Amino acid sequence: MLTQPTLDMLRELGLYGMATAFQELDAQSEARALEHGEWLAILLEREATLRRQKRFETRARAARLRHDARxxxxxxxxxxxxxxxxxxxxxxxxxxxxxxxxxxxxxxxxxxxxxxxxxxxxxxxxxxxxxxxxxxxxxxxxxxxxxxxxxxxxxxxxxxxxxxxxxxxxxxxxxxxxxxxxxxxxxxxxxxxxxxxxxxxxxx
Missing domain, CATH: 3.40.50.300 (P-loop containing nucleotide triphosphate hydrolases)
Structure with missing residues (x-):
């Protein structure tokens, strides 16, 4: 598997969540048994989660809420x-x-x-x-x-x-x-x- 070129391309495209998940999966021997579609689903989910978190952090900072309440x-x-x-x-x-x-x-x-x-x-x-x-x-x-x-x-x-x-x-x-x-x-x-x-x- 061309690990480093793939990581470089993901980062170049700004897909940092996918790059991190790809690195983690590549380091797990059991992950090699996963189908290509399963790999892709995991990478996409990580990217979506990271982007949602970044959007939330940006909105929370802009809101300037008085309390850190949940x-x-x-x-x-x-x-x-x-x-x-x-x-x-x-x-x-x-x-x-x-x-x-x-x-x-x-x-x-x-x-x-x-x-x-x-x-x-x-x-x-x-x-x-x-x-x-x-x-x-x-x-x-x-x-x-x-x-x-x-x-x-x-x-x-x-x-x-x-x-x-x-x-x-x-x-x-x-x-x-x-x-x-x-x-x-x-x-x-x-x-x-x-x-x-x-x-x-x-x-x-």
Whole structure:
């Protein structure tokens, strides 16, 4: 088998996952009993897995989530009124595909931001682009952008995002998107409000 030329070609083509898997299989004597199709399936699966992981890492970095949270680490035993079924349904991300926006409400300190970041991380894994913003800062930036010519460009960037997470939403009400603006009405937005009770609301 022309191992080194094959490895060189895979790397030249940017197929690093396949190259790594090829090296590993070539070093295993039992792998020589595999059919060509089985080798190819293993190499393709490794390449696909590597690419999915790289896309996730890129999206997670761009999202700038406040917490390194994961849905599978959610503590449903905590006394905060979180409905497991509703939360896990939200983790399926269908509401993003349908362009809906859930609302997480509850008193300060019960974990709304953590839960939102867990859903944001899951959205990144599902290959959605995500942006996390604290509402006061984002709305201040929008207000300033109105006066210096950056407003349309900022809205365009927001509109390209699959999911916008707005934390501390209830703290600012003086800046809103009008129905005529590109991001209004079609950008799935997860909003977090401070109230007396936490609930993962059904998608609106």
């Amino acid at each position: 849905v599978e680490d959610t503590d449903f035993r905590a006394a905060r009124g979180l409905d497991r079924g509703v939360f896990l349904k939200l983790a399926g991300c269908d509401w993003i595909r349908q362009r809906h926006g859930p609302l997480l409400t509850g008193p300060a300190g019960v974990g709304k931001s953590w839960l939102a970041c867990a859903l944001g991380q899951k959205a990144c894994r599902e290959d959605f682009s995500v942006a996390y913003h604290r509402a006061p800062r984002l709305f201040t930036a929008l207000g300033l952008a109105r006066g210096d010519g950056r407003y349309a460009r900022l809205l365009k960037a927001l509109a390209k995002t699959d999911l916008l997470i707005l934390d501390e939403r209830a703290l600012r009400r003086d800046v809103e998107l009008t129905p005529q603006e590109p991001a209004a009405g079609r950008l799935p937005t997860m909003q977090l409000h401070i109230t007396e009770r936490l609930q993962a609301a059904q998608p609106a």
